[in-house]
Amino acid sequence: xxxxxxxxxxxxxxxxxxxxxxxxxxxxxxxxxxxxxxxxxxxxxxxxxxxxxxxxxxxxxxxxxxxxxxxxxxxxxxxxxxxxxxxxxxxxxxxxxxxxxxxxxxxxxxxxx
Amino acid sequence: xxxxxxxxxxxxxxxxxxxxxxxxxxxxxxxxxxxxxxxxxxxxxxxxxxxxxxxxxxxxxxxxxxxxxxxxxxxxxxxxxxxxxxxxxxxxxxxxxxxxxxxxxxxxxxxxxxxx
Numbered sequence: 471x472x473x474x475x476x477x478x479x480x481x482x483x484x485x486x487x488x489x490x491x492x493x494x495x496x497x498x499x500x501x502x503x504x505x506x507x508x509x510x511x512x513x514x515x516x517x518x519x520x521x522x523x524x525x526x527x528x529x530x531x532x533x534x535x536x537x538x539x540x541x542x543x544x545x546x547x548x549x550x551x552x553x554x555x556x557x558x559x560x561x562x563x564x565x566x567x568x569x570x571x572x573x574x575x576x577x578x579x580x581x582x583x
Numbered sequence: 584x585x586x587x588x589x590x591x592x593x594x595x596x597x598x599x600x601x602x603x604x605x606x607x608x609x610x611x612x613x614x615x616x617x618x619x620x621x622x623x624x625x626x627x628x629x630x631x632x633x634x635x636x637x638x639x640x641x642x643x644x645x646x647x648x649x650x651x652x653x654x655x656x657x658x659x660x661x662x663x664x665x666x667x668x669x670x671x672x673x674x675x676x677x678x679x680x681x682x683x684x685x686x687x688x689x690x691x692x693x694x695x696x697x698x699x
Contacts, residue, residue: 557624575624575625
């Protein structure tokens with residue numbers, strides 16, 4: 471049972487455009503929602519994270535939008551750059567389960583120059 | 584300075600063999616993990632140790648046995664390797680065992696295991 475569903479599977483964006491990746495979760499007990507970025511040959515690295523008490527969090531060109539009632543959250547990358555080309559994973563966890571992160575399936579983002 | 588280092592980077596072996604992957608973190612973190620990433624890039628937790636104590640043990644075949652000699656090391660031993668074990672295995676660590684902004688997962692660069 472996939473508890474965190476991510477879409478699209480792949481995304482191609484032109485330089486300067488906005489990249490949007492969506493995730494939906496099922497478990498209402500989840501209370502921590504990070505996004506990880508993975509470059510080829512490397513491990514994932516934390517990009518940005520949000521808790522359900524806020525609807526939006528912004529760090530530089532990266533913004534998480536969170537909709538608690540719809541059980542959805544999304545990553546927006548503004549002014550996308552070729553260096554942003556990577557695989558992006560959303561994830562979710564419950565504070566009581568420690569860092570047992572449940573990951574989405576991943577989105578392969580390609581930003582064309 | 585690599586924060587979470589795992590060896591080897593690549594591992595090619597035949598079915599039925601036994602192999603080990605080593606992991607070390609120099610971040611002073613209390614919690615370490617093993618994650619498996621399959622061919623579709625899906626990431627799934629396998630084990631978690633906090634200060635050498637096993638705290639998460641997902642539904643993983645008994646052929647997989649983690650060992651933590653100290654809180655900076657978490658090794659993974661796999662017995663009787665099968666074709667389906669082919670994947671990239673990631674070691675990770677976090678400051679505490681709680682999911683929080685100040686305690687993100689720090690991943691190693693992975694070990695690509697190929698079973699032939």
